[in-house]
Amino acid sequence: MTKNKSNKGVEILAIGTELLLGNIVNSNAQWLADQLAIIGLAHYRQSVVGDNMKRLKEIIIESSQRSKILITTGGLGPTLDDLTTEAIAQSFQTNLVEHKHILEDIKKKFNDLDSLPKSNLKQILLPEGAKVLPNPLGTAPGMIWSPKDNFTIITFPGVPSEMKKMWEETAKPWLLENHPSGKTFTSKTIRVAGIPESALTEKISDLLTKENPTIAPYASLGEVKLRITAQAKTTQEANKIIKPIEHELEKRIGLNIFGRNNESLASSVVDLLRERRETISLAESCTGGQLSSAFTSIPGASDVFLGGIIAYNNFIKENILKVPINLLQQHGAVSSPVAKSMANKTRHLFNSDWSIAISGIAGPSGGSNSKPVGRVEIFISSQNLQKSFQENFGPHRSRACIQKLSVVRALDRLRLSLLMQS
Numbered sequence: 495m496t497k498n499k500s501n502k503g504v505e506i507l508a509i510g511t512e513l514l515l516g517n518i519v520n521s522n523a524q525w526l527a528d529q530l531a532i533i534g535l536a537h538y539r540q541s542v543v544g545d546n547m548k549r550l551k552e553i554i555i556e557s558s559q560r561s562k563i564l565i566t567t568g569g570l571g572p573t574l575d576d577l578t579t580e581a582i583a584q585s586f587q588t589n590l591v592e593h594k595h596i597l598e599d600i601k602k603k604f605n606d607l608d609s610l611p612k613s614n615l616k617q618i619l620l621p622e623g624a625k626v627l628p629n630p631l632g633t634a635p636g637m638i639w640s641p642k643d644n645f646t647i648i649t650f651p652g653v654p655s656e657m658k659k660m661w662e663e664t665a666k667p668w669l670l671e672n673h674p675s676g677k678t679f680t681s682k683t684i685r686v687a688g689i690p691e692s693a694l695t696e697k698i699s700d701l702l703t704k705e706n707p708t709i710a711p712y713a714s715l716g717e718v719k720l721r722i723t724a725q726a727k728t729t730q731e732a733n734k735i736i737k738p739i740e741h742e743l744e745k746r747i748g749l750n751i752f753g754r755n756n757e758s759l760a761s762s763v764v765d766l767l768r769e770r771r772e773t774i775s776l777a778e779s780c781t782g783g784q785l786s787s788a789f790t791s792i793p794g795a796s797d798v799f800l801g802g803i804i805a806y807n808n809f810i811k812e813n814i815l816k817v818p819i820n821l822l823q824q825h826g827a828v829s830s831p832v833a834k835s836m837a838n839k840t841r842h843l844f845n846s847d848w849s850i851a852i853s854g855i856a857g858p859s860g861g862s863n864s865k866p867v868g869r870v871e872i873f874i875s876s877q878n879l880q881k882s883f884q885e886n887f888g889p890h891r892s893r894a895c896i897q898k899l900s901v902v903r904a905l906d907r908l909r910l911s912l913l914m915q916s
Contacts, residue, residue: 624639
């Protein structure tokens with residue numbers, strides 16, 4: 495019974511020793527899983543295997559016994575460790591045959607034909623009977639091949655941009671035509687900040703048991719994502735199922751929701767400032783420019799973000815931001831009075847409507863009993879608001895985590911301040 499159920503599904507196999515060693519992140523499998531959900535194809539298993547012929551053949555044969563479709567990524571290049579096509583052919587005792595039109599396509603992609611490496615010639619070989627999956631961007635074509643009844647293999651190169659292009663232009667249309675599911679899965683992600691995952695799940699515990707739509711929480715540093723997924727015949731019907739649940743989440747979580755799908759805290763703040771036609775400047779110490787980087791990663795942020803000063807050393811705080819020496823001596827750099835002075839001097843220096851100052855102890859050393867590692871002072875300044883926030887992220891966290899959390903918390907504090915001032 496289990497075998498029959500698994501035979502209805504799709505399996506994803508990522509190939510490459512670099513994946514096993516952790517040198518690169520297996521983002522291809524995540525992207526393909528998302529695409530399969532969109533077109534309503536159930537997928538039950540993901541695997542990773544290194545560039546080893548024996549193990550590669552073993553997993554291909556195993557997959558053919560339990561799945562309806564095997565999608566592979568990686569191992570289609572011209573080097574000796576690119577074994578995917580050969581392993582698939584050997585697994586089903588099938589000869590490799592040349593495809594002259596693939597060679598012509600590869601030649602076109604080399605401006606100098608004399609520079610075409612002989613190793614690229616292996617890419618024109620596919621198992622007998624395989625359909626070519628064209629690669630508009632690279633030299634490694636994929637294939638669509640059914641070596642046995644009720645089992646199809648679709649291969650992609652490991653380069654994400656090439657794989658995505660091939661999926662959209664050829665593989666996806668083929669799957670929709672040959673394996674129509676009659677249903678679709680549509681998802682919407684609600685992004686939440688300022689509330690721990692445990693507290694959030696308590697607020698919505700009854701909603702987490704729903705089957706259509708489902709709600710899945712995903713926690714990351716300083717943020718929780720709630721992914722709502724609905725199953726229906728069409729995307730429009732699925733969105734109708736999602737809508738009331740989304741409204742219920744808004745009612746229960748309120749202002750802790752900062753965005754949807756790919757929106758970030760930085761983009762939500764940029765949008766709020768743009769709506770208000772206001773600007774912001776920054777003074778950073780322990781974050782070393784990471785808050786500025788969060789702003790500048792948003793297209794069009796120059797409408798609102800004027801610039802910042804990395805006042806990492808007290809000399810810069812004193813001589814560039816003109817923080818009074820007595821404040822630094824009396825309270826220390828990580829203190830509300832110093833952060834307030836940094837924020838106000840920065841706002842006046844840039845003539846911005848808002849400013850944020852961050853000063854903290856990111857560790858691993860530099861803490862004390864009164865000011866332990868993880869203590870961060872954030873000050874938000876505007877003409878109508880002077881607000882200090884002290885954060886204690888704990889000495890157990892890494893330096894990178896403390897810096898990231900400082901950025902997240904500063905952005906969220908500013909977002910809420912902007913909403914309150916509306």
